[in-house]
Amino acid sequence: MTAPTPTKITRTPSNHHLHKSGPNNEKIDSAEPLDIEYHKDVETSIEQMHEAGFVVFNRLLDDEGVKLLRERMERVGDEDSAYYNDWKYGHQSGHTGYNKQVGTPFCLDPDFLEYMDQPEVIDIIEDIHGKGARCIGGSVWITGPGRYPMGLHVDYQPFGLPEDIAMDPRVRVPIMVSTLHYYLNDVTPEMGPTILVAGSHRAGRAPDGDLEFNGQKPKALQCQAGDAMLFRSDLWHGALGNSSEERRYMLQVHYGSPYIKPSYEPIRNRISVPKPGESDAAFEKRNKRRHGRQVGEAILARANEKQRQLLGESRDDEPGSYVVKAYLTEKAAYFEQKEHCTKNCSSCECGDAQA
Numbered sequence: 001m002t003a004p005t006p007t008k009i010t011r012t013p014s015n016h017h018l019h020k021s022g023p024n025n026e027k028i029d030s031a032e033p034l035d036i037e038y039h040k041d042v043e044t045s046i047e048q049m050h051e052a053g054f055v056v057f058n059r060l061l062d063d064e065g066v067k068l069l070r071e072r073m074e075r076v077g078d079e080d081s082a083y084y085n086d087w088k089y090g091h092q093s094g095h096t097g098y099n100k101q102v103g104t105p106f107c108l109d110p111d112f113l114e115y116m117d118q119p120e121v122i123d124i125i126e127d128i129h130g131k132g133a134r135c136i137g138g139s140v141w142i143t144g145p146g147r148y149p150m151g152l153h154v155d156y157q158p159f160g161l162p163e164d165i166a167m168d169p170r171v172r173v174p175i176m177v178s179t180l181h182y183y184l185n186d187v188t189p190e191m192g193p194t195i196l197v198a199g200s201h202r203a204g205r206a207p208d209g210d211l212e213f214n215g216q217k218p219k220a221l222q223c224q225a226g227d228a229m230l231f232r233s234d235l236w237h238g239a240l241g242n243s244s245e246e247r248r249y250m251l252q253v254h255y256g257s258p259y260i261k262p263s264y265e266p267i268r269n270r271i272s273v274p275k276p277g278e279s280d281a282a283f284e285k286r287n288k289r290r291h292g293r294q295v296g297e298a299i300l301a302r303a304n305e306k307q308r309q310l311l312g313e314s315r316d317d318e319p320g321s322y323v324v325k326a327y328l329t330e331k332a333a334y335f336e337q338k339e340h341c342t343k344n345c346s347s348c349e350c351g352d353a354q355a
């Protein structure tokens with residue numbers, strides 16, 4: 001029997017999943033435009049997410065919607081001057097320019113709620129991630145002139161597979177994480193379009209300096225303001241540099257299956273208790289950090305049922321929610337006890353209060 005050909009499988013040292021693989025240093029300066037087949041119906045698009053790895057939506061937002069979202073994106077975060085910095089993905093020292101990326105607006109600002117559950121798009125998301133799909137994060141992202149190209153990478157590779165297995169049509173790796181990009185300019189080649197390699201999720205690994213997969217080179221998504229693209233996290237993608245005079249406006253929404261941890265505290269985790277053995281000071285510090293990323297009251301007041309669900313509100317009949325009841329009961333009991341103890345009444349049965 002001949003030994004199998006070794007296949008490079010990119011994994012984390014724990015041999016488990018891989019977060020954001022790069023981007024690698026292989027700079028891609030230009031790409032042919034992608035032939036866009038716009039979303040027609042939910043069923044076809046679900047199939048396309050499994051086969052090509054992405055779907056493009058024509059004019060998800062109209063002109064007025066584009067203008068409004070751009071204004072909202074300009075409003076969030078700090079003063080404009082705070083965003084002239086070293087390019088995070090530049091791999092070039094001393095290369096500065098405008099790069100505003102502000103994370104998780106969905107749990108912080110109710111004006112962004114409507115971008116999570118767009119009709120039809122949400123049906124595709126709920127199918128590919130399963131019942132109980134979540135919005136796991138996102139960002140407002142404005143990239144100015146001079147943006148350095150972003151090399152090919154994956155956002156999340158759940159596990160590696162040998163290429164011949166990943167390519168086998170009988171194998172369909174579940175889509176655990178996806179991203180929706182809203183484009184708010186007419187994206188020209190000079191403005192730094194997103195690039196992607198169609199079908200590259202079938203590589204079974206992240207790119208490692210590769211400039212193409214299976215004979216397919218990356219293509220550039222040159223689209224209209226208001227268009228959007230949904231793509232799976234294991235699709236090889238990146239962006240060209242911005243050599244134009246304009247800022248490119250893009251909103252990212254990340255989604256995941258119910259067992260994927262969001263980058264903010266979901267609704268069901270709004271009460272926090274110390275970890276076993278955690279000091280008061282450590283608990284306070286940890287809580288301060290997490291509160292900055294917690295679903296606020298203003299959001300709870302305005303979110304519709306679907307949006308609340310996407311932000312982590314659980315239903316008893318929903319997969320992924322089985323831990324929640326016990327968790328909440330435990331937290332509620334902790335706070336009841338704590339309040340009781342601070343009264344320090346003589347009838348208190350807890351050891352602390354009697355001491």
Ligand SMILES: O=C(O)CCC(=O)C(=O)O
Pocket residue numbers: 150155192193194195237238239
């Ligand atoms: O800026 C883009 O178009 C691509 C962004 C991207 O690749 C990412 O956020 O992972």
